[in-house]
Amino acid sequence: GFLARVELRPPVISWISARDTQTEFMNLLMLIAATFDKIGHEIYILQHPEIGELREGFVAGTVGSITMPHKRNPEIAEHLGTLARLIRHQVSCLAESLVHDHERDGRSWKVEWGVIAPICVMAGALLHLSTIMCAGLEVDSARMLANLEATQGHVLSEGVMMALAAHVGKQTAHDRVYAAAIAAAQAGRPLRAALLEQPEITRHLSADQIDTLLDYRRQLGMCPQLVDRVLAAAEELRRTDQAYGSVDTSVP
Secondary structure (H helix, E strand, C coil), rough: HHHHHCCCCCCCCCCCCHHHHHHHHHHHHHHHHHHCCCCCCHHHCCCCCCCEEEEEECCCCCCCCCCCCCCCCCCCCCCHCCCCCCCHHHHHHHHHHHHCCCCCCCHHHHHHHHHHHHHHHHHHHHHHHHHHHHHHEEECHHHHHHCCCHHHCCCHHHHHHHHHHHHHCCCHHHHHHHHHHHHHHHHHCCCCHHHHHHHHHCCCCCCCHHHHHHHHHHHHCHHHHHHHHHHHHHHHHHHHHHHHHHHCCCCC
């Protein structure tokens, strides 16, 4: 039947009696939309001129603003935000259909007529735009480094605190690095200079150790491992889906 042709599992009970399947699928689309909206929102923020770390791909002739010719707006990211909001709103309406009188309440299942198709269309458009946005993304690594250096090392205070904690305990380490960081920030000085002036800190951490802890390239934490873990999980899911697709799903 139809479900076999599109490689979907047949329902175990009539969809008239249980509306969970429709709502579950729409909620899945909502979560997918929210994920790409989150990515788009990050690009939207990081494309601000004062940050300038990421930019949507630019096509010559594209108008960023009808009033300010210089602007280069994150148009796709904005579209993703709009679509994701509409999808979330429509899905919340669909959730109301889960409760209905007996096994067939027209007030509930007729809601599906008005929201399922639009949700699917908007989700499809969102995925298409997300592909374009991610494929053309421009990354300004030099600006990223400049923004990090503008913090004068303050953004890396946690690593210093954790290293010091191994010697004096977490709370004491936090208090000492906090005091140094606040004093440096108020004076507009680099964190490194303030740390080296604190005997309670240099007694346990040498200048070389502090330099290492304030080296941006060495402070990636678990990020590489987490990325590898997500990619491995996605690959495993892809293989599982391919294996399932080879199974006969036809309805007897």
